[in-house]
Amino acid sequence: MSLLASLRARLARRHPSLLRQRPREALPIELGQRRIYVVPTAFGIGFGAMLIVMLLGALNYNNNAALLLTCLLGAACAQSMYGAFRALHGLRLEAIRAGHAEAGQALIVELRFAAPRRAHAGLCLHVDATRHDFSIAADTALSLPINLHTERRGWLDLPALKLESTWPFGLFRAWSWLRPDVRVLVYPARETAGPPPLGSGAESMPAPRSHELGEDYAGLRAYQPGDSPRRIAWKASARNATLLLRLHEPPDAQALWHLRWNALRGLDPETRIMRLARWVDEAQRGGQRWQLDLPAQSLGPDAGSAHYHACMSALALLP
Amino acid sequence: MSAARVPAPRPDARSFGLLSLTVAATLALHATHLPLWLSPPLALLLTLRWLGFRRGRRFPALLRYALVLTLPLGVIATYGTLFGRLPGAALAVGLLVLKLTETETRRDVHIAVAFAAFTLMSALLFGQSLLQTLLVCAALAPALATLLALQPSAGATRAILKTAVLRLAAALPVTLLAFVLVPRLATPLWGAPGMQQARTGISASMSPGAIGQLLVDDSPAFRVGFDGPIPPRAQRYFRAVVLWHFDGRTWTSGSAARHLPLEPLQALGPTQRYTISMEATRQTLLPALDMPLQAPAATRFTAARTLLADRPVDHGLRYTVSSATAYRLQPHLGARERALGLQLPGDDDPRARALALHWRTRYGDNPVAIIDAALHRFHDDGYRYTLTPPPLGRQQIDDFLFDTRAGFCEHYASAFVFLMRAAGIPARVVAGYQGGYANRAADYLLVRQADAHAWAEVWLRGRGWVRVDPTAAVRPDRISLGAIAAAQGAGARWYQAAWLVGLRDRIDVLNRLWDQSVVGFNALRQRGLLTRFGVDPQRWQSVALALGGALAVALAFGLALALREPAGERDALGRAFDRLQRRLTRRDHPRQPGEAPAHYLTRVAADLPAEQAAALRALSTQFVRLRYASTQPAPRLAVRDWIRRARELKP
Numbered sequence: 001m002s003l004l005a006s007l008r009a010r011l012a013r014r015h016p017s018l019l020r021q022r023p024r025e026a027l028p029i030e031l032g033q034r035r036i037y038v039v040p041t042a043f044g045i046g047f048g049a050m051l052i053v054m055l056l057g058a059l060n061y062n063n064n065a066a067l068l069l070t071c072l073l074g075a076a077c078a079q080s081m082y083g084a085f086r087a088l089h090g091l092r093l094e095a096i097r098a099g100h101a102e103a104g105q106a107l108i109v110e111l112r113f114a115a116p117r118r119a120h121a122g123l124c125l126h127v128d129a130t131r132h133d134f135s136i137a138a139d140t141a142l143s144l145p146i147n148l149h150t151e152r153r154g155w156l157d158l159p160a161l162k163l164e165s166t167w168p169f170g171l172f173r174a175w176s177w178l179r180p181d182v183r184v185l186v187y188p189a190r191e192t193a194g195p196p197p198l199g200s201g202a203e204s205m206p207a208p209r210s211h212e213l214g215e216d217y218a219g220l221r222a223y224q225p226g227d228s229p230r231r232i233a234w235k236a237s238a239r240n241a242t243l244l245l246r247l248h249e250p251p252d253a254q255a256l257w258h259l260r261w262n263a264l265r266g267l268d269p270e271t272r273i274m275r276l277a278r279w280v281d282e283a284q285r286g287g288q289r290w291q292l293d294l295p296a297q298s299l300g301p302d303a304g305s306a307h308y309h310a311c312m313s314a315l316a317l318l319p
Numbered sequence: 320m321s322a323a324r325v326p327a328p329r330p331d332a333r334s335f336g337l338l339s340l341t342v343a344a345t346l347a348l349h350a351t352h353l354p355l356w357l358s359p360p361l362a363l364l365l366t367l368r369w370l371g372f373r374r375g376r377r378f379p380a381l382l383r384y385a386l387v388l389t390l391p392l393g394v395i396a397t398y399g400t401l402f403g404r405l406p407g408a409a410l411a412v413g414l415l416v417l418k419l420t421e422t423e424t425r426r427d428v429h430i431a432v433a434f435a436a437f438t439l440m441s442a443l444l445f446g447q448s449l450l451q452t453l454l455v456c457a458a459l460a461p462a463l464a465t466l467l468a469l470q471p472s473a474g475a476t477r478a479i480l481k482t483a484v485l486r487l488a489a490a491l492p493v494t495l496l497a498f499v500l501v502p503r504l505a506t507p508l509w510g511a512p513g514m515q516q517a518r519t520g521i522s523a524s525m526s527p528g529a530i531g532q533l534l535v536d537d538s539p540a541f542r543v544g545f546d547g548p549i550p551p552r553a554q555r556y557f558r559a560v561v562l563w564h565f566d567g568r569t570w571t572s573g574s575a576a577r578h579l580p581l582e583p584l585q586a587l588g589p590t591q592r593y594t595i596s597m598e599a600t601r602q603t604l605l606p607a608l609d610m611p612l613q614a615p616a617a618t619r620f621t622a623a624r625t626l627l628a629d630r631p632v633d634h635g636l637r638y639t640v641s642s643a644t645a646y647r648l649q650p651h652l653g654a655r656e657r658a659l660g661l662q663l664p665g666d667d668d669p670r671a672r673a674l675a676l677h678w679r680t681r682y683g684d685n686p687v688a689i690i691d692a693a694l695h696r697f698h699d700d701g702y703r704y705t706l707t708p709p710p711l712g713r714q715q716i717d718d719f720l721f722d723t724r725a726g727f728c729e730h731y732a733s734a735f736v737f738l739m740r741a742a743g744i745p746a747r748v749v750a751g752y753q754g755g756y757a758n759r760a761a762d763y764l765l766v767r768q769a770d771a772h773a774w775a776e777v778w779l780r781g782r783g784w785v786r787v788d789p790t791a792a793v794r795p796d797r798i799s800l801g802a803i804a805a806a807q808g809a810g811a812r813w814y815q816a817a818w819l820v821g822l823r824d825r826i827d828v829l830n831r832l833w834d835q836s837v838v839g840f841n842a843l844r845q846r847g848l849l850t851r852f853g854v855d856p857q858r859w860q861s862v863a864l865a866l867g868g869a870l871a872v873a874l875a876f877g878l879a880l881a882l883r884e885p886a887g888e889r890d891a892l893g894r895a896f897d898r899l900q901r902r903l904t905r906r907d908h909p910r911q912p913g914e915a916p917a918h919y920l921t922r923v924a925a926d927l928p929a930e931q932a933a934a935l936r937a938l939s940t941q942f943v944r945l946r947y948a949s950t951q952p953a954p955r956l957a958v959r960d961w962i963r964r965a966r967e968l969k970p
Contacts, residue, residue, distance in 0.1 A: 033882065043429045046433065059503065059504045062503070064498075064837050065447030066443040067498060069439070069456060072490055073459060074494075075493035076463065078877075080486070082878070083486075121472065122470040170466055
């Protein structure tokens with residue numbers, strides 16, 4: 001082990017948060033004094049040099065009023081070192097909530113920061129190449145949405161987050177690296193275009209049934225925002241004075257989409273996954289029931305959002 | 320909250336406004352000594368630039384370059400050089416305002432703030448009075464607020480200004496510590512500071528009108544703290560310089576007088592011990608009460624017993640002297656002194672000489688009678704005391720004595736000594752200060768430049784040099800009231816109202832404290848102070864230890880403050896709950912893990928007697944309401960009430 005590496009290892013052990021590469025830690029993360037580092041900024045160094053010039057001038061001209069002014073400015077600036085420290089100290093990263101995104105899309109992750117003791121001003125969170133400025137009032141919490149760049153399907157470790165502040169005067173920069181033990185699942189990208197699903201039994205899948213034409217519905221339920229207006233049972237609604245929605249008979253075996261990994265022979269695995277992802281998505285949008293057969297597991301038959309996410313997760317996690 | 324993709328936000332109108340305010344304050348503080356062609360255009364440029372920035376305009380780069388080139392040329396045209404205090408300040412202020420024409424990035428604002436701080440400091444090189452220093456320190460607040468406004472999500476402007484002021488106030492203890500401990504330089508590193516500065520106060524020569532300029536200058540010349548009571552006004556003559564040589568226009572010390580031996584002094588009564596705190600004069604003359612016995616350290620006597628400092632008084636000086644108010648100075652006059660004391664220029668002023676000869680023949684060898692004749696002439700023959708005398712011609716003394724008959728102390732002293740010399744009595748002009756103002760708020764005497772005065776000393780056989788004040792013959796209230804009051808006539812002015820006098824007294828006490836404790840805190844005083852705390856200023860290890868120790872203590876103290884959490888009302892409620900819980904736990908009512916506060920208190924209440932149970936239940940309800948009912952912090956009074964009732968509960 002080279003000297004540099006051993007030094008680095010020791011540094012990482014003694015001051016775990018000085019470096020970006022620190023072990024991941026469980027939430028909530030509270031910023032304690034051992035993980036906050038403070039150094040002067042470039043402006044701070046320049047300002048310090050100017051203070052020294054002022055000090056020499058005041059001493060040389062034996063001008064005590066100027067010396068007092070220099071001392072006052074110097075003390076206020078030195079004190080701002082603690083200001084930068086206090087801007088971070090005591091801040092908590094309480095929770096992280098991740099949305100869903102397909103590979104290549106931006107994944108929105110909400111970081112929930114809390115200021116349990118006092119207000120924190122002038123905070124800046126660096127994620128990848130973007131910065132997010134925020135401040136938190138005392139005794140409140142704040143949800144900060146950040147966009148993560150995704151490339152591949154599967155688990156994505158949350159990148160190291162750098163929380164920093166140059167509060168109050170921009171002379172000192174305090175920073176702390178956060179590596180929360182959180183990973184988010186990135187769904188596979190869908191292929192943009194391709195053939196419709198091919199079942200092993202049916203050579204051509206029927207187009208999604210046009211339910212509007214039949215009256216064969218199994219029941220009614222109240223309309224909710226987002227429901228298709230085409231499914232509104234107008235006659236029943238008129239009788240009940242509320243909008244009612246037709247519930248269809250469970251689609252018959254013919255309507256079940258059977259999406260099978262093994263049916264896509266001759267394609268490389270990633271293309272298979274992308275095609276299956278597109279089929280799952282289409283089925284979900286069309287209100288279909290579908291079954292997904294993968295090499296190691298079989299999902300469904302089922303319909304709805306939970307089934308969709310289960311299928312996408314399974315696809316995302318395929319080896 | 321905002322998510323910005325640019326690496327650094329550009330300065331907004333608010334931070335530019337605060338920066339403009341800082342620069343305006345800097346310009347105002349420098350305005351008194353900037354050349355007249357510079358300050359108004361700079362103020363105009365600043366205003367226009369501020370308005371332009373608010374409208375999102377950029378300043379034309381070509382015009383900026385032109386101005387940057389013009390400024391040094393203008394400074395050179397005015398002062399002949401770019402270096403030195405005045406041209407330097409003009410250049411710095413000009414460049415600072417011009418820097419505002421180029422503020423497109425945060426970095427530009429940073430540079431401007433740093434440069435403004437430097438320029439503010441340079442304003443103190445032109446005067447370090449308490450007021451000036453306070454104003455300059457106050458101007459730091461908008462400077463720091465500018466930096467605060469550059470911070471992301473900085474908050475409201477009022478909050479920013481408040482933060483800036485609070486930061487400055489919190490810096491005061493460390494400021495004072497640093498001020499006391501920073502080692503002072505015994506000799507300057509470069510330059511000879513203060514050399515270009517105009518000298519003030521009584522100077523070593525008296526040309527017509529020299530004292531007249533001083534008489535309208537209300538600034539303090541020096542302050543005197545007497546060990547005993549302040550002597551009466553008529554005795555308060557402070558000699559600064561003795562003028563032997565007259566060339567018909569100007570009185571000077573004369574080069575011949577430099578080689579005379581020290582005049583022997585015999586005190587004839589009690590002596591006065593006092594300490595004088597001089598304001599900066601940039602010359603070496605030191606006033607002392609008529610007549611000093613010994614020269615204090617770092618000063619020396621001239622032959623005629625006026626004090627000279629070893630170095631020009633650039634930053635104020637304190638010295639302690641003893642003086643005798645009744646004395647005999649040089650009872651035997653040597654030939655050289657007599658020759659100097661009778662010197663007259665050429666054959667000017669024939670009418671004055673004739674008058675003196677007339678007295679000489681009339682009174683013979685009776686100098687006292689001749690002096691009386693001269694004083695009577697001043698008193699009775701229509702002489703006026705005025706600070707604005709008509710101009711005198713070539714024959715100065717004659718014109719004054721026989722034609723204009725109007726003038727102030729320098730005219731009377733000059734004419735009187737001329738007459739004495741012409742009549743064969745050795746005489747000399749003494750310039751200094753007379754009177755002064757006894758501060759009622761503190762026991763000291765304030766002597767202003769306006770108290771400058773000139774009088775005469777004549778040598779009488781057996782009595783030595785005797786002080787004669789011919790001005791007193793014309794206007795006795797010049798001695799009892801002061802020059803300006805004498806010129807204006809008696810009667811109380813609006814500014815002499817009692818409350819105003821009291822206020823001015825107090826302000827002057829502050830000024831005196833400031834001069835003594837801050838402006839006059841030099842290497843010598845620092846050494847004295849450090850020695851008292853066991854630091855040996857001669858050994859650098861000792862000084863380094865003291866500096867390092869103080870720095871370490873300040874750092875640790877700052878860290879402790881930074882780690883301290885505010886004890887807000889919310890915490891007060893939480894702490895009071897914890898106290899209640901501890902007390903209940905001691906009474907065998909511990910709180911179960913995971914038990915909610917309200918549930919816990921209600922459960923304990925079930926085990927208590929009825930009255931206390933009701934109180935505890937009320938506390939429980941109230942606690943939940945205070946803590947959780949509103950997103951706003953609980954009202955302070957309600958929290959206090961809860962704490963009091965929890966304390967009163969005796970389970």
